[in-house]
Amino acid sequence: MPKYCGVNHLAMVTGDMDSTIRFWRDLLGLRLVAGLGHPGYRHYFFEISPTDLLAFFEWPEAKPLPMRDHGYPVAGPIGFDHVSIGVETETDLWEVKDLLAAAGYDPSEVIHHGFIKSVYAFDPNGIPIEFSFSVPGADPRHTPAMADSAPSRICLEGPDPQPGHWPKPTPTPPSQRRDYPGEGKDVLEEDRNKWK
Template structure:
């Protein structure tokens, strides 16, 4: 048995994830008020450093906790912001973790108190989520893990089989139907 060489890329986390916004100031204020994110850094340039092209921008950075940074670009000289019309709105989203179901419910109450429509909590078997939209049209999810170590281990075990079956059939594999049963049981108990 031969040993495999270590992968040459050594990741140590996500430095930041960047999205477009309509208005940098409004976005910073919204994420501060709604999610308590600390505004940490801004870069503003007239020329894009990587390409040299003229395209003024404001690039803002927000602390999402635990060393995770969410960033936005305001691009005033570009066409108005849109979205991929061929992808349903629920697909592309920003998901943030909260530590408990109580915190998830408190977050829902806070977000709704600001006049924002919230969907959920939705039970996904091993986590629960709420959903709403930011002022740029980005869907935001807050989620809390509720699964056991054994459930997460089982999902990791069946993941390669599920991907292979999906790749061949483009139909939902049934390897983790127990997740749906957990959600159904909780819903029936209410």
């Protein structure tokens, strides 16, 4: 199995990159580390941690999401509920809550979920966001637990990947491995950097 090292980036959508920058960079303190674009298209990346990024596409016709409670079931097409960003300490969680409140973003109270404590809010795009502090000694990654009162048969197979359910892949030989240029190459071109 491949080894994963975090969420490289989660790509969201905004119709207003400037308000998105003001919220994520200037209010919450996430560094804006890369920006790609041309008229009608932008793709900007904010640093959450040394291994995780939050990205936004700016699509001029995009509108903010309608507000709905985090985790509230909806019908119809949907592929996303909310994003939770970890904070290092409980003090950091309270600091985020205070920042959001001072800026008029109406954060929730601190909710204690047993293994995490969380604050909920919405960004300027209506994206449901959560900030979570992992409770020391209660990380389910160390001791997985299933407390669903009616788990499925497949779920009951356990927390670890179960082999034999998918076809075995044929590895691509090194001689056939190639990649193709994408938009991000512009970030590496010194003469394109507007901050220098």
